[in-house]
Amino acid sequence: MRRSHGTAATLATLAATLAALPGDTRAAEPIQLHIEGGHQQWLVATQPELKNGQGQHPFDTAVVDQKHNSEVWFTGETLLTSGLTVGLTVQLEANTVADQIDESFLFLKSGPSGMLQLGDTDNAAYKMAVTAPTGGVTINDGDLVGIEAFPLPAGFDGTNTTIDSTPLTLTDDDSGKFSFYSPRYAGLQVGLSYIPQFEAGGDNNNSIARVNGSGRITNGIAAALNYTSLVAEEATLDVSFGWLRGETPPAEGTSDVWGLSAGVLLTWGALEIGTSVAYANGDAPAGRSLDGYAYDVGIAYTTGPYRVGLTYIKGVSAGSRADSARQYLDQVSLSGTYALGPGVDLVAGLFAFDADGEKEVAGAGEVASSSGIGFASGLKIRF
Amino acid sequence: MKKLLYGTTALATAGLLFGAAGEAKAADRLELGVHGYMQQWMVLNDIGLTNVEDGAGKHPFDWAAVDQKHNSEVCFTGSYKYDNQVTIGVDVQLEANTSGDQIDESYLWISTEGFGKVIIGDENNAAYLMQVTAPTGGLSHNQGVLTSLPNQGFVIAPQGFAFDDTTMGGTLLRFDDNDSGKFTYISPRFAGFQIGASYWPNFEAGGDNNNSVQRVAGATGPGTTGNINGAALGINYKEKFGDVGVEASLGGMYGDTPPVAGSNDLYAGSAGLLLTFGGFEVGGSYTQAQGDRSATQQYDGYSYDVGVAYTTGPYKVGLAYQRGKNEGNPDNSSEQHADYLILSGTYTMGPGVRIIAGLYAADLDGEDGAAAANQVKEFSAIGGGAGITLSF
Numbered sequence: 001m002r003r004s005h006g007t008a009a010t011l012a013t014l015a016a017t018l019a020a021l022p023g024d025t026r027a028a029e030p031i032q033l034h035i036e037g038g039h040q041q042w043l044v045a046t047q048p049e050l051k052n053g054q055g056q057h058p059f060d061t062a063v064v065d066q067k068h069n070s071e072v073w074f075t076g077e078t079l080l081t082s083g084l085t086v087g088l089t090v091q092l093e094a095n096t097v098a099d100q101i102d103e104s105f106l107f108l109k110s111g112p113s114g115m116l117q118l119g120d121t122d123n124a125a126y127k128m129a130v131t132a133p134t135g136g137v138t139i140n141d142g143d144l145v146g147i148e149a150f151p152l153p154a155g156f157d158g159t160n161t162t163i164d165s166t167p168l169t170l171t172d173d174d175s176g177k178f179s180f181y182s183p184r185y186a187g188l189q190v191g192l193s194y195i196p197q198f199e200a201g202g203d204n205n206n207s208i209a210r211v212n213g214s215g216r217i218t219n220g221i222a223a224a225l226n227y228t229s230l231v232a233e234e235a236t237l238d239v240s241f242g243w244l245r246g247e248t249p250p251a252e253g254t255s256d257v258w259g260l261s262a263g264v265l266l267t268w269g270a271l272e273i274g275t276s277v278a279y280a281n282g283d284a285p286a287g288r289s290l291d292g293y294a295y296d297v298g299i300a301y302t303t304g305p306y307r308v309g310l311t312y313i314k315g316v317s318a319g320s321r322a323d324s325a326r327q328y329l330d331q332v333s334l335s336g337t338y339a340l341g342p343g344v345d346l347v348a349g350l351f352a353f354d355a356d357g358e359k360e361v362a363g364a365g366e367v368a369s370s371s372g373i374g375f376a377s378g379l380k381i382r383f
Numbered sequence: 384m385k386k387l388l389y390g391t392t393a394l395a396t397a398g399l400l401f402g403a404a405g406e407a408k409a410a411d412r413l414e415l416g417v418h419g420y421m422q423q424w425m426v427l428n429d430i431g432l433t434n435v436e437d438g439a440g441k442h443p444f445d446w447a448a449v450d451q452k453h454n455s456e457v458c459f460t461g462s463y464k465y466d467n468q469v470t471i472g473v474d475v476q477l478e479a480n481t482s483g484d485q486i487d488e489s490y491l492w493i494s495t496e497g498f499g500k501v502i503i504g505d506e507n508n509a510a511y512l513m514q515v516t517a518p519t520g521g522l523s524h525n526q527g528v529l530t531s532l533p534n535q536g537f538v539i540a541p542q543g544f545a546f547d548d549t550t551m552g553g554t555l556l557r558f559d560d561n562d563s564g565k566f567t568y569i570s571p572r573f574a575g576f577q578i579g580a581s582y583w584p585n586f587e588a589g590g591d592n593n594n595s596v597q598r599v600a601g602a603t604g605p606g607t608t609g610n611i612n613g614a615a616l617g618i619n620y621k622e623k624f625g626d627v628g629v630e631a632s633l634g635g636m637y638g639d640t641p642p643v644a645g646s647n648d649l650y651a652g653s654a655g656l657l658l659t660f661g662g663f664e665v666g667g668s669y670t671q672a673q674g675d676r677s678a679t680q681q682y683d684g685y686s687y688d689v690g691v692a693y694t695t696g697p698y699k700v701g702l703a704y705q706r707g708k709n710e711g712n713p714d715n716s717s718e719q720h721a722d723y724l725i726l727s728g729t730y731t732m733g734p735g736v737r738i739i740a741g742l743y744a745a746d747l748d749g750e751d752g753a754a755a756a757n758q759v760k761e762f763s764a765i766g767g768g769a770g771i772t773l774s775f
Contacts (some may be wrong), residue, residue: 031775033417056717074417074457074479076775080733088421088773090457090479103454106423106773108484118423118771120480176451178425182459203481205452205535207428208435210445211757218447249445298476345734 028315031087033076039094039381044149046374048353053362056059059151067378069149070094077107085109089121102174117179120202122169123222124179124191124244129167130226130263132298133272135309136337136347137376140276140296141165144278144331144351149376152368153357156327160200161317162292163329166278168244168259169288170218176202179222187229195220198246213251216283238265238274246282253283253321257290272300272309283321292317292326323358330354335376348377369370413463413471421455421479422518424528424770426537429740433764435539438754446539454532455479462492470494474506482533484589487562502567505590507568509579510556510634513617515655517690518664520701521729521739522768525553525668525688529723529743537768541749542758543680543711544719551707551721554670556636556651558682560613564590575622579615586610586638601642609676610638610649628659630666638674645675645713649682662694664701675713684709684719697731717751740769 050059069269072094076085091103105119121127123285131140138144141159145152152158159165160173172195176256179193197209198217209216227239245258263276276297284290315329335349354371362368395507429448437443457479461474476488490504506512516525522537523529530546530553546552548559565583585597585607594606603609613636620631631654638649650673657666667689667695674682692701702725709719727741746763754760 030734031736031773033419033775035417074419078733078736080731080736084732086732086736086771086773088775089453090421090455092457098481100481100485101479102481104421104453106421106771108771118425119421120453176453178451194449197715201481202451202453203533205450207426207446207450207535207539208444208759209447212443213445215445218445268566313450 007355012164025038028080031076031078033074035072036075036383037073037094038089038383039070040068040147040378041374042069042147042149042376042378044147044374044376046150046372048150048370048372048374050151050367051369052364053154053360053366053368054364055368056364057157059367061151066320067149068095069143069203083110085232093217097201099174102201110376111183114182118255119172120176121179122174123172123177123183123193123195123220123244125224125244125261126167126169128191128224128226128240129242129261130238130240130274131166131276132274132313133265133309134311134333135290135297135300135307135335135349136345137333137335137349137351139164139311139313139331139351140331141167141219143376143378144333144353148271149351149374150353150355150372151367151370152329153234153327153355153368153370154362155319156329156355156358157288161290161315161327162259162280163277163295163315163327164294164313164331165315166261166263166296166313167293168222168242168261168278168280170198170244170246170259170280170282171200171217171284172198172222172246173200174202175199175220177220184228187227189226190227191222191224193220193222195222195246197378207222210249211249213249214286215252215259215285217246217248220244234269236267238267239263240276241333246344248283249285252285253289255283257282257284259290264343270302272302274298287321289318289321307337308335310334319358320361323360325358325360327358328354328356343382345380346377347380348375350375385388398430413473415459415473417457418460418487418775419456419458419476419479420772420774422453422528422770422772424452424532424768426450426452427767428764430767431765433766434761435759436612436761437709437756438542438752438758439756442755443757444767452532452537453480454528456720468495478533480533486591487589489590494770497571499568499570502569505562505564506567508556508560508565508581508583508613508615509560509569510581510615510617510636510653512569512631513577513579513619514555514634514653514668515553515619515632515666515759516659516668517666517688517703517705518657518692518701519703519725520692520699520727520741521737522725522726522727522741522743524703524705524723524774526555527553528559528768529725529745537569537726537743537766538745538747538764539759539762541719541747541760541762543749544721544747544755545676545680549676549680549682549709549719550670550672550684551709551719552686553705553707554653554655554668554686556615556634556653556670558636558638558649558672559586559609559676560573560586560615560636561588561637563587563613565613571622575620577619577621579617579619581613581615583613584611586613598641603641603643609644610640612639613637626660630657630659631655632668640675644677646680647673647675647681649674650677651682664692664694666690679712679714681710681713700727702726711750712753715750715752720746720748722746735774737772738769739772740767
């Protein structure tokens with residue numbers, strides 16, 4: 001699932017899943033699946049300035065549009081008599097998409113030993129990344145690109161590059177993998193992933209990665225370090241470092257892929273301020289380059305059921321190796337949230353965007369550049 | 384649906400068919416629950432003697448020495464017993480990874496204790512459901528993890544192999560009836576015997592197409608992917624003689640081949656036997672098939688498996704062997720061959736939670752000329768696999 005609830009929620013989820021259950025004396029019981037997930041319905045108003053590859057304006061757009069981003073999750077776990085907890089998560093996209101079930105994995109966890117995850121999910125560097133806070137309309141691998149609040153130029157590849165994301169995937173988008181997350185000691189937690197083959201969705205069980213040197217990125221490794229600590233009265237510091245690498249097929253490029261990321265978030269009472277950065281390098285299949293960088297910075301304030309925030313992210317990616325120009329994307333979000341009730345948030349905000357594609361990628365009917373301002377409001381329901 | 388992979392026989396599935404009949408229901412109508420299974424595997428492809436050769440006799444392939452594979456489903460099931468003692472249930476099976484056939488099995492069933500059970504919808508046929516096969520230690524061979532995980536099993540398939548739809552994947556009677564929409568009757572068990580029969584108008588993987596057009600000028604129409612007028616008959620026997628348990632099955636299957644595929648209709652027959660004594664299980668099964676699958680492939684071939692397993696407490700170990708042969712292309716005098724040998728074990732960690740690990744040896748050989756350069760002609764290897772399986 002695309003990140004939609006920001007850094008704090010990500011870390012809280014991870015911390016909760018790593019929590020020990022030493023006092024639980026239940027006998028082992030079969031896993032009972034529960035239905036959870038999230039449902040978002042949006043109203044987006046914008047009238048972008050769109051140009052095609054020939055500098056013309058042939059596009060008509062819906063000034064007021066209706067968007068969505070929803071998932072139904074099947075989850076369950078059981079505590080074995082050995083003290084080990086075993087469980088699973090299957091995430092079904094709640095609208096028809098090409099990758100209908102994007103994440104599907106099982107986990108084993110115990111308090112002293114940490115957690116193992118096996119299956120199709122994000123890597124440790126992605127899951128443990130700290131990013132800038134938002135008021136509710138997220139922009140770091142977030143809502144705006146996720147719901148296609150504005151058209152993106154041809155060749156943009158969202159979270160697989162640094163064009164709109166500082167957490168690292170580099171085309172490892174829910175590939176089948178093995179991950180380990182340590183317990184947290186003195187505020188520190190480490191995570192490691194091994195990814196045999198980079199394959200979006202991870203649905204293909206085929207072991208053949210390459211034919212005549214052409215095929216998939218292989219032997220991926222991700223490592224991450226995450227730190228959270230109370231640094232003063234009512235002041236918490238979250239820090240993350242991430243690293244991801246993979247071997248590029250020799251017939252697809254000469255430079256293996258790798259990336260680094262870092263993030264910091266300071267929470268002082270109701271005020272949050274944070275930033276993150278990512279740098280990526282390497283050749284990907286289909287003539288693409290992952291060379292690029294991204295950074296975000298943001299500030300948010302929460303009082304009772306209300307939250308406001310201002311966030312900016314810039315992403316740059318090399319895109320096609322055949323085109324010397326680069327892809328650029330700038331996004332700003334000034335947004336707020338009103339918590340209507342448990343699991344129900346009303347979010348709304350203004351946003352600005354400026355996306356510029358490569359020179360020779362977009363055709364006559366494709367977007368080459370996109371810029372403008374807009375308004376987005378949505379109901380975010382978690383269940 | 385791929386056959387559940389840690390059951391020793393398809394009878395386990397047949398047993399489930401009647402399992403819900405006695406359930407008490409608090410609600411006054413049918414309510415669905417969420418069940419299913421998840422398997423996550425680590426597959427070792429490079430333990431020894433691994434050879435993947437293309438049709439030109441070269442080796443252009445790179446494969447993941449340690450790979451991660453899966454096989455999972457989320458099933459929506461429920462049943463309700465009415466005052467007249469008729470129980471009605473539904474079963475909808477969602478593949479838990481993105482799949483071309485996202486919902487493979489989707490059917491309803493009606494049963495009474497005295498009359499038996501009627502199944503209507505997209506489900507395997509009666510001969511398949513009632514078939515007895517060889518036991519395993521946990522890594523399954525007969526349309527199991529070795530060949531039949533989604534997209535690809537542990538082994539790498541040579542060009543032209545259609546594992547589960549020919550005798551190359553095992554002895555179970557599928558032969559392109561992969562959850563076609565059908566009508567099935569399964570009797571109650573009398574004196575250890577149970578019979579089942581299925582009729583399905585169109586052979587169609589997934590059964591999702593409601594189109595009735597079967598033929599267009601003798602060629603396959605949009606309502607089917609090949610054969611039509613399918614029928615299957617299964618007989619199953621289960622009894623205990625002292626400490627010895629006996630399970631046996633006989634099955635037959637028919638399909639009307641489209642004229643463009645050839646003049647020989649599909650006929651297939653199978654038999655299986657499983658003996659249990661204390662913690663031991665020993666068994667085997669055999670299937671023979673003939674008919675034209677397409678203009679370039681026949682069903683003609685055979686498959687058999689044998690196996691022995693031993694269970695003590697939460698532990699199970701087993702050794703199984705399977706061989707398959709298929710004539711392949713009628714214009715090609717060579718054949719497809721597949722041999723598998725598996726030594727594996729299972730540790731049951733808790734209710735529905737198992738760790739399975741084992742070694743396998745496999746030798747798969749496609750027809751001469753079927754694979755071009757950069758297409759797999761032969762695969763042979765000693766490999767291994769370990770996984771965690773959950774059922775819920």
